[in-house]
Amino acid sequence: MKWLGRRQSDNVEDRRGMSGGKVAVGGGVIGIIILLLNVFGGETGQVVGSALENMQGGQTQTEAAAPLSKEDEEMGNFVRVILADNEDIWSKIFQENGMTYKNPKLVLFRGSVNTACGGASSASGPFYCPGDQKVYMDLGFFEELKSKFGAKGGDFAIAYVISHEIGHHVQTLLGTSEKMREQQEGKSEAEANKLSVALELQADFYAGVWAHFNEKNLDTGDIEEALSAANAVGDDAIQGKMSGQVVPDSFTHGTSEQRMYWFKKGFKSGDIKQGTTFEEIQ
Numbered sequence: 001m002k003w004l005g006r007r008q009s010d011n012v013e014d015r016r017g018m019s020g021g022k023v024a025v026g027g028g029v030i031g032i033i034i035l036l037l038n039v040f041g042g043e044t045g046q047v048v049g050s051a052l053e054n055m056q057g058g059q060t061q062t063e064a065a066a067p068l069s070k071e072d073e074e075m076g077n078f079v080r081v082i083l084a085d086n087e088d089i090w091s092k093i094f095q096e097n098g099m100t101y102k103n104p105k106l107v108l109f110r111g112s113v114n115t116a117c118g119g120a121s122s123a124s125g126p127f128y129c130p131g132d133q134k135v136y137m138d139l140g141f142f143e144e145l146k147s148k149f150g151a152k153g154g155d156f157a158i159a160y161v162i163s164h165e166i167g168h169h170v171q172t173l174l175g176t177s178e179k180m181r182e183q184q185e186g187k188s189e190a191e192a193n194k195l196s197v198a199l200e201l202q203a204d205f206y207a208g209v210w211a212h213f214n215e216k217n218l219d220t221g222d223i224e225e226a227l228s229a230a231n232a233v234g235d236d237a238i239q240g241k242m243s244g245q246v247v248p249d250s251f252t253h254g255t256s257e258q259r260m261y262w263f264k265k266g267f268k269s270g271d272i273k274q275g276t277t278f279e280e281i282q
């Protein structure tokens with residue numbers, strides 16, 4: 001994907017240089033101190049850090065921030081471009097439909113993270129939390145996607161996953177997510193899972209819509225990378241790898257085939273009205 005030199009979003013919170021769970025200890029003040037640590041680094045950071053520990057009565061912030069490698073920095077910039085793309089495309093689509101798009105934040109982390117939806121670790125995979133309207137991702141997930149789930153990998157696989165999560169943000173803004181949760185109430189687990197599949201496939205569709213409006217920046221093979229990622233994260237593929245058996249009633253994201261189908265439909269049409277997964281996947 002062509003991304004160098006393009007606009008980068010300011011809405012990325014890069015927490016990769018921080019130690020996981022400890023970030024939670026002190027909210028705002030500690031957040032600012034961590035920022036200072038990152039800006040000034042090394043010695044100065046230590047002094048600020050320990051002064052704070054005294055002030056806060058021994059709450060620790062002992063683990064030093066791990067510096068980001070050149071590749072980490074580059075990945076961060078790539079993520080910023082993909083997020084900026086999503087901002088531009090969704091702002092325009094919302095505007096055309098008489099609505100206002102509100103940019104979500106994207107948090108890059110390593111290990112574990114605290115969110116309005118509770119604590120999470122890298123093992124949860126990338127996710128969107130409606131409570132704070134933030135996308136959370138540990139980029140280590142994409143190594144796993146390749147090594148454990150046999151995806152091709154590549155930058156466009158990451159772009160697809162980011163855009164899928166932004167798709168959940170779009171659903172939150174449109175009220176689709178809330179409506180789905182209301183519909184799930186009192187339903188059997190199998191019925192509730194079907195609704196969840198429809199929501200997930202619609203997010204894949206929205207990722208496809210994003211790709212549609214980004215066609216000029218695509219390289220040969222990009223769509224295959226996205227489809228390979230979509231294929232690898234299908235419930236049947238994941239369940240098959242994990243337990244050797246596939247139980248359709250417990251699907252919450254859809255099969256590999258469904259995920260590829262809806263991504264492609266979004267990519268071809270670029271028309272949000274065609275993301276009719278709730279009507280079709282019942």
Ligand SMILES: [Zn+2]
Pocket residue numbers: 164165168200203
């Ligand atoms: Zn999802």
